[in-house]
Amino acid sequence: MVYNIAHSVVSFLAKLFFRFKVINEANVPREGGVIVAANHNSYFDIPLLDAALYRKADNMAKVELFANPVIAWLFRTLGGFPIRRGTMDRAAMEEAVRRLKSGRLLVVYPEGTRSKDGELQAAKPGIGWIVAQSGAAVVPAYIDGTRPVRLFNPVTIIFGRPLNFSGRVDGAKKEKMHPKMLYDTIAREVMTQIAELRSVLSRLSQ
Numbered sequence: 001m002v003y004n005i006a007h008s009v010v011s012f013l014a015k016l017f018f019r020f021k022v023i024n025e026a027n028v029p030r031e032g033g034v035i036v037a038a039n040h041n042s043y044f045d046i047p048l049l050d051a052a053l054y055r056k057a058d059n060m061a062k063v064e065l066f067a068n069p070v071i072a073w074l075f076r077t078l079g080g081f082p083i084r085r086g087t088m089d090r091a092a093m094e095e096a097v098r099r100l101k102s103g104r105l106l107v108v109y110p111e112g113t114r115s116k117d118g119e120l121q122a123a124k125p126g127i128g129w130i131v132a133q134s135g136a137a138v139v140p141a142y143i144d145g146t147r148p149v150r151l152f153n154p155v156t157i158i159f160g161r162p163l164n165f166s167g168r169v170d171g172a173k174k175e176k177m178h179p180k181m182l183y184d185t186i187a188r189e190v191m192t193q194i195a196e197l198r199s200v201l202s203r204l205s206q
Contacts (some may be wrong), residue, residue: 002077003056010051017151023158023201027131030055033100033136034162037127037190039198040109041118041147044155049143050078052157055105060096064114085112085131093129100134110190118147120198123191128183132169139160142197158197163190
């Protein structure tokens, strides 16, 4: 109930104040465990990306946001859970895998933190670990217009087609590839697809 109300309110405000536009939302599977991986420029990315999805989304958020009891309650009520940045937070990663295997949609920001200049950063290998352990497909997404956030400045979110890494994971196991190399490979591919969506959006706006 709380999630549905929040989703409706944010969607309404986004369309009113940011000329909010969503492209290719149909690329997000309607059911089953799936990861939506997006670039990260602003705190506004989390509510706006959730508003672009018709499915309920769970979010990994930096543990510092859970220091405030009110914000912590809100995040957890809306499906969020904390992760410690700068380290391999095994508990958070395993929670992500558990949710994906139970058929939920998980939003991940592979860069690990907000971009300081709006440019795409290298992805952390954590998303590769989650993909390899869960077997979930990854839907890349690019968020445009949240750096900086200005009233009536358009915000657009475009989704790419799902990426399935199961064959690559199986092949890596057969070839006895070092796991870290596999995770890095998956992470780089996800960011490559996010960058491609940025290019597509740029061409559409011309």
